[in-house]
Amino acid sequence: MSDEVSQAVWSSWAFPFWATSGLLAAALLYLRGWRRIRRSRPELFPPWRAWCFLGGLFALWIAVASPLDTLDGLLLTAHMTQHLILMSVVPPLLLLGAPAVPLLRGLPRSAVRDGLGPFFSAPVLHRAARLVTGPAFAWLAMNIAYLAWHVPRAYELALRSPGWHEVEHACFLGTSLLFWFPVIQPWPSVGRGSRWALLPYLIGADLVNTGLAAFLTFSGRVIYPSYAAGPRVFGITALGDQAAAGALMWVIGSIFYLVPVAAIAIHLLSPQSNRLALRSITGSAKILRPKIPSRPAKRLDLLRVPLIGRLLRARYGRMALQSIAFVTAVLVIADGFMGHPMGAMNLAGVLPWTYVRAFGVIALLVLGNIFCMSCPFMLPRELGHRLGLARLKWPRWLRSKWIAIALMILFFWSYEAFAIWDHPGRTAWLLIAYFAAAFVVDTFFRGASFCKYLCPLGQFNFAGSLLSPFTLEVRSQAACERCTTHDCIQGNQQQRGCELQLYMPQKAGNMDCTLCMDCVKACPHDNIGLFAIPPVRDVLRDPVRSSIGRFSSRIDIAVLVLAVVLGAFANAALMVGPVAARLSALGDSLEKAVPLPLLSLVAVLVFSTAVVAVLLAVALAGLWLSRCGERANPSRREVFCRFSQALLPLGLAMWAAHLLFHLITGWAALGPAIHQASADFGWHFLALPQWKMELPLLSANNMLSVQLLLLDVGLLLTLYLGWRLAQHWAVRSSRAVLLLLPWATSVAVAYAAGVWIVLQPMQMRGVMMNP
Amino acid sequence: MKPFCRLAAVLVLGVSATAARGDGGTMLLHQDAGPFTITLFAAPQPLQAGAADLSVMVQDRNSGEVLLDSVIDLSVAPEAERALQQTVRLSRGQASNRLLQAATVHFSRAGKWRLVLLVRRGNDAASLSTECTVEPGSSRAVLVWFYVLLPAGIILLFVVHQGLKLRQKKQEGISGTPRSVLRTENSWCKPAPLSKMNCHPDRSEPGFPATRH
Incomplete structure (x- = not known):
């Protein structure tokens, strides 16, 4: 075998994503788990157990990812x-690690x-x-x-089909x-029956192995036709390869069975005291020791x-983020006015709609409300604040989400209509209008009235952040009880307090929180953390929330969430082929009587x-x-x-x-758009853009898998x-089922609609189709 | 509980191994051509409309040595419409098994397709052609069914889980364990106790308790 071929063989590694991630x-x-048990029972879980388990996993990875796997069809x-x-290698190593506990x-x-508890019991x-x-x-x-899979028909099936091979x-x-x-x-299993029985147990298995190995070694013909028909590599014939494989099974396989036979026999024949010691090493004997109380679990605080x-x-961390976002927004506005008129070739068509939206939603799901944290519209507003004109209070009758909901629906409609x-x-x-609105409102009104009551983007993020896995919370309620200054909300000389009126000891969840960190910086006791929480906790609980009240009494917040949910389906549906074609035909037939934008606005309002x-x-x-008024007596408002x-x-x-689809199909558009913008501005330090149709980041099937998996997780949650809500309201499970x-x-219908939408051909917005 | 822990551990570890798969796929053609022996592999097998991985091994016809530096072009076209021919150059980078050269080919429709392989190495060149049948694609349908049935399976498991939990509660109730009383209360939905201090500066906010009670 030449060096080059040998190098090719050794570099033939596969990296199976799911297997590697699983391992x-x-x-x-x-x-x-091992570290936790070590705290209370160090003798039971010495380091060698962890090494054995990790060694077993490594051996498993070698089996499925090394050249052994890539060459198995040839040799x-x-x-x-x-x-x-x-x-013979992976199972003993894994079991020596006593993995269950x-x-x-x-x-x-x-x-x-x-x-898992109910299943275990x-x-x-x-x-x-x-x-x-x-x-x-x-x-x-x-x-x-072992025998069945070595029958030629079964073995050939596994060679032919990757699925059966797995x-x-x-x-x-x-x-x-x-x-x-x-x-x-x-450990913690206890042996059943005599350990003497293990000797025939292992020897019997060795006999089966020997029989099969001998058959392969001494057979005068090739048993598995695929190896006879395929190419021969490394100068070895198919029959020689088969004999070598048989010999390998025979010799190495027997060692794996007979070494434990010898060890068990020596163990059983040794004096009783040694036997007990040995049993404790394998973990079979119960070791009872006083349990040391484990330390309370720490919550992750970012x-x-x-x-x-x-x-x-x-x-100035937030200001730095905002400044970057502000400069980007200014560039987008400039390119929007002066750059290429085609959306897919302009920063204003690519950056906000393909990138920012998708990363904003991803950030909500994996971290929190990062968009509001780095919001560029807040910088001019700061300037407005400094003018000292912000003396007015936001009118009491407008302190709800209704205006923001109307603006959000208006935004969804205008996005499609125009x-x-x-x-x-x-x-x-649109961006200029946003800057102007934020500036005007917060120049004259105190606090963050624009963010809290008007901003549709902010409301979208507030609603989405109810599922975010991190939230700002106090570290110790006792410290808050001792506090007399309440800087987190009232601020101090160096730092203002929360402008959205969220009082930290009573703040629950992420609603109305922009992650501005003002409270964190203002707290003199360093008592506020950004804690990891279960993503559904915010929706499940219904405490009285500072500046919000109970969710069960806020119809405006419920309608806000509905607008976000409906917007998701409507926005995605409007860009799939069949819906777009139907709407276009309908618009053509009615346009003579009613202008199209007006018609669509009416349609959106009626539909919502x-x-x-x-x-x-x-x-x-x-x-x-369910007629479940027996215990909790929920009101209609609460249920809704x-x-x-x-x-x-x-x-x-x-x-x-939906947004990942656009990001995955248009991922390559940003580079050329930046080059195009620089050319449009007359800056020649970047080369002219190379517009070409790039392949999506994922194949069609992988993208569909990701989309369907997301919908599945959404449905299940x-x-x-x-x-959980129905269970809370109803006394008996049967009533809860009826209530639910x-x-x-209706949830199943929405899910079906979602699946249908992702299966349809969708407009590839922000992508150059015909360069 | 212990036996099931063991079983669960065994199952989890067993499932981890299911991602193992071969490389190259099933042999479609193995033939001598000029100074070469050429083997063509295809995955999936049978070929279906959509993307397919095609890999080629080139060996010296006399010595059987694997030739890694050959240049391979693969042209595929439907039998009915030769004009729709697409040609791809195979590369070792695309193959996990570096003895092969591979490329992804898109079969746009089901039916008979013609594959032509052109292999060059130095001054030597050889060409091979074969026909194959591409079946209607079912991978997308399988994918959709899998992901649609996945939540159904999980819901079923959850129903079993809740049933077991209920039974456990009933048994605990019969044996008089006070835990069952505690578990029937959904503590998560109780309002959090308000702190003794209440120094909220703006009590006129909607939902703020001071304005409601």
């Missing part, structure tokens, strides 16, 4: 080595207790687990799987884990993470009102069906408000699926929230 996740989970020897690792301790306690599953981990079942399962590997690994279970007896925390708390995404000039005017009315009817129908908010996960999932049923049906 990494298992390793992290195990290590987390039977490589394929058999892969199987040997999966059956560390893996469970690695999970959040609530997930184990509430999520089900008698039927106990019986099943006892059956499959019994020696007789395990021996038969492993040997039957099933074959899963069978080998799964049954081998069962096989080695009685031999290793990983403000305490070294670099990130420092950046977030930096005095094709803002395709007209850079209109995008520029109809959907809100239907949802209200659905919620009330559930209430009527809380059920509406529970739709948020599905709505955000639809937004994410929405139904879960609905179920009409609402869940």
